[in-house]
Amino acid sequence: MKTPAILLAGLLCLGTVAPALATSVAPKPLAEMVAEADQIVRAKVVDVEMVDGKGRPLTDPGSRTGPGLDNEIRLVLQVQEVLRPREGRVPAKIRVPLWTMWHDSLGRARGAYLDSEGIFLLKNERNAPVYPMDFQRPLDERAQIQSLMVAP
Template identity: 50%
Template structure:
């Protein structure tokens, strides 16, 4: 698949026990973002509650679990930064409530450039869903960011 979002949507739709969040408009997610970057996912990893690497491809995240899946991004361009410079690489922790396995996320992660809408000191997703956007939305996102500059 071209974008991780399409894969995630398929995974969410097919999992009977999947956690879900209400849809949000792009305008709302951009408004909540502290950082908007063009980047690609260099790798996906998982850590346990103590920060130790988890390598089992069947290891899961989800309600009640303590594992965290993370995207390691290589930043190509910062479209917006609320404060300070954006580091050249970012580690983005995904929402722990999603029902995912490490192996599935590693297989589905696209190496293509995308736009990531992030917030806070940990560069978390600005919203648990739809924080990774296709490059085709760059002009629209820049237009939404214009009043914030």
């Protein structure tokens, strides 16, 4: 009769651990992110878009991203200043694709990002975030970011 009790105890333990199994990434030091960024801009988020796996726009605020879904949320940035340019000219507006493994919705992302301003640490021709989290930095970190840009 100990088997059902052990099974019940195991299920209870799993129930307390399961929320920790959600998609997450460890924080990354700012110095590492600045070193890895090939483009750094001061910008304002003027729109938040979502597309499906075929690039078709999704407008339902309840549309979701996350493991098993092909949807992608993109921040539309109005570039105000370029701190570290990539080769070539930086367009006035750029789209930044967010990490698709985040469990998120279009409505939540709009509420969190729309009209926010910051310094964005980006990489590659897709203007991808240099890291899935903390790639949008507060404006008051500008001096620190600039000092890290010249650090060896």
